Amino acid sequence: MSAKKVAPGSAPAPGAPFYTPVQEPPVGTALDTSGPVPTLFTPLKLRSLTLQNRFAVSPMCMYSADDGHLTDFHLIHLGAFALRGVALTIVEATSVTPNGRISPEDSGLWTDSQIAPLKRIVDFIHSQGQKAGIQLGHAGRKASTLSPWNRGSRSPYKDEIAPVEAGGWPDNVWAPSAIPFSPKYPHPKEMTVEQIDGLVESFQQAAERAVKAGFDTIEIHGAHGYLLTEFLSPQSNKRTDRYGGSFENRTRLLIDVIKAVRGVIPESMPLLLRVSSTEWMEYTGEPSWDVPETIRLAKLLPDLGVDLLDVSSGGNSSAQKITVSPYYQVDIAGQVRDALRAEGEGGMLIGAVGMITSAEMARAIVQDNEEEGMVEVEGEHGQKTKADLVLLARQFLREPEFVLRTAQKLGVSVSWPKQYGRAGWPKDEEL
Numbered sequence: 001m002s003a004k005k006v007a008p009g010s011a012p013a014p015g016a017p018f019y020t021p022v023q024e025p026p027v028g029t030a031l032d033t034s035g036p037v038p039t040l041f042t043p044l045k046l047r048s049l050t051l052q053n054r055f056a057v058s059p060m061c062m063y064s065a066d067d068g069h070l071t072d073f074h075l076i077h078l079g080a081f082a083l084r085g086v087a088l089t090i091v092e093a094t095s096v097t098p099n100g101r102i103s104p105e106d107s108g109l110w111t112d113s114q115i116a117p118l119k120r121i122v123d124f125i126h127s128q129g130q131k132a133g134i135q136l137g138h139a140g141r142k143a144s145t146l147s148p149w150n151r152g153s154r155s156p157y158k159d160e161i162a163p164v165e166a167g168g169w170p171d172n173v174w175a176p177s178a179i180p181f182s183p184k185y186p187h188p189k190e191m192t193v194e195q196i197d198g199l200v201e202s203f204q205q206a207a208e209r210a211v212k213a214g215f216d217t218i219e220i221h222g223a224h225g226y227l228l229t230e231f232l233s234p235q236s237n238k239r240t241d242r243y244g245g246s247f248e249n250r251t252r253l254l255i256d257v258i259k260a261v262r263g264v265i266p267e268s269m270p271l272l273l274r275v276s277s278t279e280w281m282e283y284t285g286e287p288s289w290d291v292p293e294t295i296r297l298a299k300l301l302p303d304l305g306v307d308l309l310d311v312s313s314g315g316n317s318s319a320q321k322i323t324v325s326p327y328y329q330v331d332i333a334g335q336v337r338d339a340l341r342a343e344g345e346g347g348m349l350i351g352a353v354g355m356i357t358s359a360e361m362a363r364a365i366v367q368d369n370e371e372e373g374m375v376e377v378e379g380e381h382g383q384k385t386k387a388d389l390v391l392l393a394r395q396f397l398r399e400p401e402f403v404l405r406t407a408q409k410l411g412v413s414v415s416w417p418k419q420y421g422r423a424g425w426p427k428d429e430e431l
């Protein structure tokens, strides 16, 4: 970029490969800290990374990648959140091998050509003063399926399976054991030990590529019934070797992946892990991955270099039974957080996700004390901290400006994008 003559307020964003005015402080930063500010709008530090607020965009598959490469669609989709003040935007589940994509149109990072489109998105997010993360995963037995809008009655093929003619690989689907997710999914093959070793290497290489793309953090996808969950669960993992049976054996692959990734990312870079805290199969009376096992795993994570546990649930069985209510998953995050703190394991932060749709709910989840003058929250849930960070998915699709809207609702004055300054709501306007 050539040197540009501009007024001080229009100084270029440092490091951006295109001209855009620096947003300093980043959009979504609380401007008046002389009085009490809800924890939701206070900074969160993860190793060398500082988020100016407690919002993150939860990873969301868009089923729109081109042979694993993200496109202009993703730039606009993800850029919209960063522009509007989300401190951390996490790129969708990105597969470490071609056969680990959920659908043929999923994101991937198994080859170097996939770095550049990701870097373009990271550069944009950074140009707005915000942070970028990427979720790395492998879909296991839920791979080679169709994108949601091609499923069910809209499927031109058999069941949910993406056949070869639709870009799928139904005969090369991996799982810990040869048990399909449901009769409508591909029939997987039990992974060999060589394939397991290779998978750990693939995670490591994808993490190296993510660092090259400039990401500030990586989230390992250990949730929703994809490959790492499948190994954790005694329902999907029936192996009799060192990867199946006991808790130690079922967690071995996940722990190997964490070690491999941690080993190649900078010491200063935080590492996140998403797990399904329960697979909602307790009702069967059979052994299943549940909250006590999650807590047992969580206690091992700080020593492995995991900085934040993102507490999700479900997705490993088509027979799961969930009783859904607004706090159904957030409360589990709170349980895990309490269990860690009770044992002095307070070093690892907790992310809450799932059905967070209102300003009051987001505020209550991370509020670490009830200061005078704060918004009162109805019900018992608001009275106790559940997490350190809130991750939202669908609400950001509905309202990409949710951070700005939440600030207005809670009466917090935050920085707006310079270019949108004239659109800010009047100070006391109720939304």
Ligand SMILES: Cc1cc2nc3c(=O)[nH]c(=O)nc-3n(C[C@H](O)[C@H](O)[C@H](O)COP(=O)(O)O)c2cc1C
Binding pocket: 058, 059, 060, 061, 062, 092, 093, 135, 221, 223, 224, 274, 312, 353, 354, 355, 356, 391, 392, 393, 394, 395
């Ligand atoms: C369109 C869509 C795509 C999703 N893709 C992913 C994904 O790539 N990785 C993941 O861990 N969760 C994924 N999820 C789950 C969300 O990250 C989130 O955990 C879930 O939607 C609950 O949060 P919400 O109530 O705020 O939507 C997806 C959800 C949606 C709606």
